[in-house]
Amino acid sequence: MSDLAFSSFTLIGVDAIKFLQGQVTVNVEALAENVTQYTAICDLKGRIHFGLWLKKLNPEHLEIVTTQDQAEEFAKHIKKYGAFSRMKLEETGAVSPITNALTTDFSAKSTDISAWEITAIRTGQAYINQAIEGVFQPQELRLHQRGAINYDKGCYLGQEVIARLWFKAKPKAWLHAIQGSGAAPAQAEQLNKGVQVVNSTAIENGYLALVVARPEALEELEVTVLVLPESLSGDVARPQ
Secondary structure (H helix, E strand, C coil): CCCCCCCEEEEEEHHHHHHHHCCCCCCCCCCCCCEEEEEEEECCCCCEEEEEEEEEEEEEEEEEEHHHHHHHHHHHHHHCCCCCCCCEEEEEEEEEEECCCCEEECCCCCCCCHHHHHHHHHCCCCCCCHHHHCCCCCHHCHHHCCCCCCCCCCCCCCCHHHHHHHHHHCCCCCEEEEECCCCCCCCCEEEEECCEEEEEEEEEEEEEEEEEHHHHHCCCCCCCEECCCHHHCCCCCCCC
């Protein structure tokens, strides 16, 4: 049984979207209503601190989901940085994930989180929880290929580093899905030099995992590299 859990919040007020626009990697103003979008709040080094699922209900009302182990820290972050914004953050309770094609929605009803983890890994839906705060950059996790990063919307936390990597460089390692034998490795564990675990879950006779890896480093491991959805299978570099 998985120990992964999720907490839901509402952020309501005339400044809600303006505030989030300066926090998260996605363009909040351009989000379609009633559609859940994964995104991130990064630190000043351009590494992901909080992973968030956002749903804009209207221009002054958003629903936000975090992993439960990040919920308290996330609430403190919003209240600290948003102290002078006209909005209110409230935690609304536990929710459970529901697979929606290549994305995730949430329900107040209980669902099989272990089954969701398997699907999330197979479809490249990397998520951030407390165990991997500040470890990965958005581009390494292919968040731009999931519509979770906007490079043209203006400033937000970590934006300078993230933009520099996109416009002037390329990650040396990036997201892959693998299947291996034995016990599931821990998050952030280095399987070898150049392969680091993002998310993992046990399956019959082994495990599935999302890893940030150099392709050549994966060849040194006794694992099967799985095919990700087409939208996540391309080059992570900016098209030239």
